[in-house]
Amino acid sequence: MTGIVVVGGGIAGLAAAHRLAAAGADVTLFESGDHLGGKLRTSPFAGRLVDEGADAFVLRAPAAVELCRTLDMEGELVHPAARRAYVYSRGQLRPLPPQVLGIPTDLEALAASGILSPAGLDRVHEDLTLPATPLAGDEPIGAVVERRLGAEALDRLVDPLVGGINAGDTRRLSLAAVVPQIDALARDADHPGLIEAAQAAAGGGTGRGADSGGEPVFASPAAGMGRLVEALAADLGPTTVRLGTPVEALTPRGEAGLTVHLAGAAGLDADAVVLAVPASAAGTLLREVAPEAAGPLAGVEHASVAIVTLAVRPDDIARPLDASGFLVPRVENQAVAVVTACSWASAKWAHLAPGRGDGTVVLRASVGRAGGDAALDLDDDDLVARVVEDLAVTMGLVGAPREVRVSRWPGSFPQYAPGHLERIAATEAALPPTVALAGAALLGVGVPACIRSGTEAADRVWAVVAGPRR
Ligand SMILES: Cc1cc2nc3c(=O)[nH]c(=O)nc-3n(C[C@H](O)[C@H](O)[C@H](O)COP(=O)(O)OP(=O)(O)OC[C@H]3O[C@@H](n4cnc5c(N)ncnc54)[C@H](O)[C@@H]3O)c2cc1C
DSSP states (O other), X not given: OOOEEEEOOXXXXXXXXXXXXXXXXXXXXXXXSSSXXXXXXXXXXXXXXXXXXXXXXXXXXXXHHHHHHHTTOGGGEEOOSOOOOEEEETTEEEEOOSEETTEESOHHHHHHHTOXXXXXXXXXXXXXXXXXXXXXXXXXXXHHHHHHHOHHXXXXXXIIIIIHHHTSOTTSSBHHHHOHXXXXXXXXXXXXXXHHHHHHHTTSSSOOOTTOOSSOOEEEETTOTHHHHHHHHXXXXXXXXXXXXXXXXXXXXXXXXXXXXXXXSOOEEXXXXXXXXXXXXXXXXXXXXXXXXXXXXXXXXXXXXXXXXXXXXXXXXXXXXXXXXXXOOGGGXXXXXXXXXEXXXXXXXXXXXXXXXXXXXXXXXXXXXXXXXXXXXXXXXXXHHXXXXXXXXHHOBOSOOSEEEEEEEEEEXXXXXXXXXXXXXXXXXXXXXXXEEOSTXXXXXXXXXXXXXXXXXXXXXXXXXXGGGO
């Protein structure tokens, strides 16, 4: 027994290593960067601990909250204080009406919001009477939504929400892989239209609005998502963690073993490997041991984003911060050039309120999405200046921020094109049993999906390695 290697120290790799260590495996984790956590990173900003990447996980998929329970840190979880959200549409911020991933469930509230033009609203109403339109295989999200609700609802509701979560273009993303909830609505035999299917899925009425009360939808450790990374790292038992150590290749060894090749060092023999790295890196690493899996992985496109965090004086904002923030549809890019969304972090999270830090309001503006990332070529000063201009237009920000931070995340969001689920299934089928994949490239970019993929990959290789000895 030579042990199991985990490549990649993001949340997926950490979850895999944690699971393997708990099972009693001899684990070595290699991370190319100088810290663990990958896209989960929290750092001090304006007197508070503020996330630089992901700032919450959804509770509907239980893997993250279950992991927090295992780590005995469930008591540290907090939930957003503000649930309402706005959409910048047709010249101003307008309240996001009740919806399921952008599919409206309350047409009166939608009309009152003013997000859509009268013609756009009329087109949405057609969904209630159009005959059923069966899916033709795994279609792009955009094609399905536009067919039922029209282009305006796609551009101003579904694309900002779903595209926002994935930094993607819903006209090019797989319905089945990216939004299985909308896929299920589109297949609902009892309701030909998406609106009625969404109403039924949301509990028969108009559904839960973005501002409704009830059970919390999201959670985060009060000290930020970095706290989850810290807790995982502290509970890895005898696992060897090697930072600053990129894995360069895997080669087969003997009947089922592998050799893990490191830059400028002798290879390390392993019984099994969990690859928890972005798709392109996984593709490169698999070239020799599973060439058929390597191609499709290397072909997954990725979008780049940046989070520009600003600390501003409360008096410099000419409106109440009465929501978690706002989304900007890509069709508004004449008025709002670079910002795709802005989280009013100090309103969203009680622990980031002005009084919990230096008295400033913390805002987290997102920049960049698939097909719209030219602004990421700007240097930090220019990027911040453009963000400030956009925040002046959208939310009446005046004056200069007291503090700024630019967190760049190149190639961070895998874009699941139609057919993604089949490609991933074929890729996994082409792997030797001693290699398993985990991470955002597979079956969900959200933190719970990444954790789940990590623990499942760990279970698969552990069953192969430990099985014969049990
Ligand atoms: C700005 C931003 C905001 C987000 N917001 C949310 C949110 O609010 N909620 C949510 O649920 N999700 C959010 N996400 C998505 C989520 O954070 C990521 O999808 C998830 O963290 C990815 O985890 P991972 O382990 O798959 O990959 P990563 O975090 O990318 O980890 C992979 C690791 O592998 C390492 N690596 C790469 N190649 C090698 C190699 N050859 N050898 C060794 N190591 C290697 C990398 O350095 C990296 O640390 C957000 C993402 C971003 C970028």
